[in-house]
Ligand SMILES: O=C(CO)[C@H](O)[C@H](O)COP(=O)(O)O
């Protein structure tokens with residue numbers, strides 16, 4: 001099966017965002033990955049809902065929303081109003097993760113749990129049956145264009161084993177430093193979905209790069 005490809009608009013040209021979103025609409029991308037940062041959970045601020053309202057208007061791709069913010073449960077209604085497909089919340093930002101996952105599902109979105117590089121896969125044991133997807137960060141969240149953390153490949157294998165041993169249907173998505181080389185190894189290890197920011201938007205032919213990632 002071909003991987004799900006979710007280009008991250010964090011690396012798009014914000015001055016010409018509509019142009020980049022229209023490129024994504026034409027491309028073989030499956031989802032548009034949306035990185036929301038609050039300057040508290042991560043040391044950077046990206047964009048918020050007033051901007052994303054227009055992104056949602058132009059994008060024809062389902063939105064894969066990655067919230068790098070504290071108390072993400074406060075924004076379930078705002079994410080829902082965007083028409084988001086997936087709402088990714090960080091394990092490290094949610095002391096009451098089970099409740100947040102339930103609330104996301106009740107709001108009609110697919111709940112996904114994201115792990116920082118230093119959070120072990122084993123922490124997911126009691127939530128893996130309840131989530132649509134697990135997003136493994138392969139860089140420390142906050143910035144695009146960082147170097148891929150090698151240990152993520154082993155984490156994908158561990159997560160695949162956990163999913164298979166519990167009968168969960170959770171998808172495995174990986175985010176950070178994904179390109180054709182790291183992407184191929186992640187898929188071989190059992191990843192279902194790849195997020196790619198700079199690999200797509202800094203490529204001479206972004207649409208061609210999405211095609212190449214899709215056909216890894
Ligand atoms: O969540 C993120 C950063 O926190 C981004 O999705 C990720 O960094 C994508 O950018 P790149 O592919 O350039 O690493």
Ligand SMILES: [Fe+2]
Pocket residue numbers: 008033034035066175195
């Ligand atoms: Fe992301």
